[in-house]
Amino acid sequence: MTTANPRTQTDSSPEDAPRRSARDRIFNAARELFYRQGIRAVGVESIAQEAGATKMSLYRAFESKDELVAECLKQSEREAWLWWEATTGPHRDDPRAALLAIFDSLALKAKTCEKRGCAIGNAAVELTDDAHPARAGVVAYNREKRRRLRALCKALGAHDHETLADGLQLLMDGAYLSRLSLGAAGPNASLRQAAESLIDAYTSA
């Protein structure tokens, strides 16, 4: 018994509030550990431990580790689109401002949180088996990202808007990957400026 059983605390105990369900705690711990240490590097036992739960609770809530991974990434995708809406929303009538807002926010997050890049992008590196239940979601996410970037670039009135959209997506993905080795002070530092230059190149004259 290395950890006290929290269930024995009274509900009025100031810390930890009413305690989330085991599933939620496991889910959150898994997302955190997968992101920080990598999917394959994290075992189910350490997830349960970090969540203050047990392996049995993990397997009662999720079919398998692979399925847990898939659900974690699905959540990452949902949050990504929420971020996207929140970031571009204020500039619904100004595609250029919307795009720049995305890259601004991206650059900010590189400096503050998200030092380990993009959870979904990292999964694309780690999950090499096409049969993995999370693969399809990874591909779908990037396809949707491409679709949205194209829509913005088209609304921008860019000539060759599809090429511009691809270029911007490469910059985004590059920012994620580059951050892992050179951090926010590496090429990431020029992310916003590079994006703006590329946008201008496709909208001027």
Next chain:
Amino acid sequence: MTTANPRTQTDSSPEDAPRRSARDRIFNAARELFYRQGIRAVGVESIAQEAGATKMSLYRAFESKDELVAECLKQSEREAWLWWEATTGPHRDDPRAALLAIFDSLALKAKTCEKRGCAIGNAAVELTDDAHPARAGVVAYNREKRRRLRALCKALGAHDHETLADGLQLLMDGAYLSRLSLGAAGPNASLRQAAESLIDAYTSA
């Protein structure tokens, strides 16, 4: 005895020639497997098997799996710089042509081989522990890439040549990462065009 012992073949046997050393076979098999399936996904036993060798020979030639990984990445780095020299060499007096040659070659390799992106970039995702013997090499490689890109952009006479170099590095890294989910027909298809546009944006007027 699932595989015949190759040592029993005569040296004049047409296939396989004089047979490389166990170390070489293991090294090559490891590079191939690490690249295709990921570092953590590959066990030492399967490396030895793929090499037609045994685990003992692996541990006689390499200190540990981690050290083997580090040496594999070191070799990837050496080959990368050889490729860099070979690609930019013919354009030693034309930085713009040298840069475009890099992106042309990159786009070509995306379509033919190297569907799994960059071995070193992938390692940056998988090896999250700073103490891993391969980490330092990964960082050094990306730093050197940045230095070379800056030198080329400076020779190009670009205004704000450091920002341009960063932008190009982001495009390169993005090409590697994007390829893993959307393949060569994804944003990679616009890689060269995006690079050229960015270069032009920093050299015109």
Next chain:
DNA sequence: AGGTGGTGATACCGCTCGGTAACATCCCTC
């Protein structure tokens, strides 16, 4: 003929992996 060095073969080590069974315990609801 006799090393010697590189290699294969095999068995083994302790550990962790993903995953399961069986039973105890708690809280909430009826």
Next chain:
DNA sequence: GAGGGATGTTACCGAGCGGTATCACCACCT
């Protein structure tokens, strides 16, 4: 107060992990 559902606890499983010890073998060199 009697269920019942969610959770914790413990023990276990087969498999694979990274890594090692021991012995046999074969090619080559002197």
